[in-house]
Amino acid sequence: MRVQHRSDRAGISARAVTRTHTRRRPARGDSDGTRRRALRPDRGSTGARHLTGSPETPGAPTPAVGWFNLGGHVSDLANALQKGAEQAAEPHGLIPAEIMLLAACGRLEECTASQLAPLLPVDASRVSRLVNGLVERGLLRRRRIRSDRRLVMLRLSPEGHEVTTAVAAHLDAYYARLIAGLSEDQMRAFAETAQAIAANYEEIRDP
Template identity: 30%
Template structure:
């Protein structure tokens, strides 16, 4: 066990957490998620993750639990629990594929669609608040840089390096 009164090692003391891009990205993600949850709980009675999942299914981007797991970087059992909760609330259903009985697609109920349709306004409201004071050019540049980070990570964004650097502020 480490003595709590001991001083940190020189490596730890020298590392400036507030200057770490990873730390800052993590804090921004956490802050956005918390703010979206505050609004979505108050307005819709769901968490940001639940609302985001409903939106992803409604948009057609993620129609399988495995796609949600990849998109959110969480394990399949966590997705199963999230889908179970949403299904229990009557917001989505599991539909077995007619072509391949092993495939189970996710489909929104009318109430799930109604909630998913309200999520963009919540997402945009939170981002408008967080990006207050940024010019449209700065927002475009931030998005371009984030797309390049995803490309560098090997994420499948549908963008090439050249396309990511050519986006204007309205993208």
């Protein structure tokens, strides 16, 4: 039975994104009597503000894309997904990284640990430890290739299928609550925006 897991599409591993808010305050006067404006973090702010200029001032400089606000939205969403993953994994005595590994293995049906590594937000040594733990718990099975004993294939055990199916059902219900009230057009716009940002990142990362 092949398990389709939504967590890999939404990303259940959260990375910390620091949200910084700024506000302007007068700086001390210069020697010629003029005064400059300075920026400092505003820990009490509830939303990102313009980095330069003023929206009320005609001809004010354009803000620097508002990446503070982008980071805040991404961080909030990542935290929400991480909490959902933790809630889904906890009843089975697992952590989100183990759930992601099981789901990826279920999609591939049979694979090696090296094939799983690029699909998970952890390094190769951590993947090896996760695999060992899941094999010991009976959720994964190993199979050595006769023609090359160094090659070890992994696949879900029946118990592993049961766990991933239960987790997927939990996450489906959780995600349905997260997007409650959003229209199809809103979801499509969100997906297109996220894909465009990810594509821009790929160009920046690999120019």
